[in-house]
Amino acid sequence: MRIPTLLVAATTTCALIGATACRTSESTPEARGSVEAGLPAVVARNRLHGVLLGQPQPKPDFVLTTTEGTSFDFRRDTDGLLTLLFFGYTHCPDICPVHMSNIGRVLKGLPVEVTRKIRVVFVTTDPERDTPERLHGWLRGFHPDFIGLTGTPEAIQAAQVAAKLMPAVKEIVDSTAPANYFVAHAGQVLAFTSDGLSHIVYPFGIRQADWANDLPILVGGWPQ
């Protein structure tokens, strides 16, 4: 199931955050056969399909605006919850909707005891074209509980820097149609566990089966 792009992305994630001890988790037959309760932490961690970070990253501190116009304090409003954070844009046909659809479809199949402890936050990297209405409608197509955030270009850039990501940049690919620009952006979904840290990320190439495996483990907190 694990595909080469995941490995490539794992390497690049390491490069970005400057970690040298980054590794991809592996599932062992013994781990898969274990009972989840009382699992030794190392076994629980090895069951995860995301890409483990060598150095956990703190939850970024930023305040942006929801598609309903209310203020959203990322740290405060997701405190203690498993939080998935992704930066993208609604005109993206290939990467962003695949990530968001996969997460949305998996959440719809998980029990409410699990999903009520999860928040999914999508921050637009294209505030110029992603009006709150457009962003709201786009996200609702994937899951009604997804939180869409926008703000000034400066505030969105600062949020990405706080999340230790390279900020997104506008790219005009076709000079005859400058309005149809792209936005180069980070491809991975960051996961923050209840300890307020990201120990694991999900590069593009991650599949629904990976989310379905990892979210129920992560919702119980990072396996210490």
Add this chain to the structure above:
Amino acid sequence: MASVRRWLFALLAGTGCAVGTTGGITVTEAYGFAPATASEAAVYLTLHNQGPGEDTLVRVSSPEAAGVMLHRSVTSGAMITMEHVDRLPLPVGEPVRMAPGALHLMLVDLAPVPQAGDSLSIILEFAQGASQTVRVPVIPYGDPPDPGGVPEVR
């Protein structure tokens, strides 16, 4: 099971049971994602040039979209950027596969907006002069289908 499917797919692709064949070009594994908005959709095809000569995909259009562009998503560092591809060389005997996060067709300004279960027409034009129209099934956004798992166009 997966290997049986792959074998079956290879057999079907080899015998021309595919979405479309024109000249030496056969199209298989065609699917599009039901767009979340009317402004963009993504379509993926696999093109097999069975010869005898080299060919190049030079133009793509659709009656259901104002424009179709061939793009490649490129992971560069941790960033994903987009490249415009003007001409897609199709070497003989080497399938060219489009896939999420890689080579894809971007359709812009769709009318009507296709839903999962619908289909789209894609017109492919090649440098050697041939053109062909393929009907592409529309599926919900998500994982790419397994080889051989693309639904039939109804």
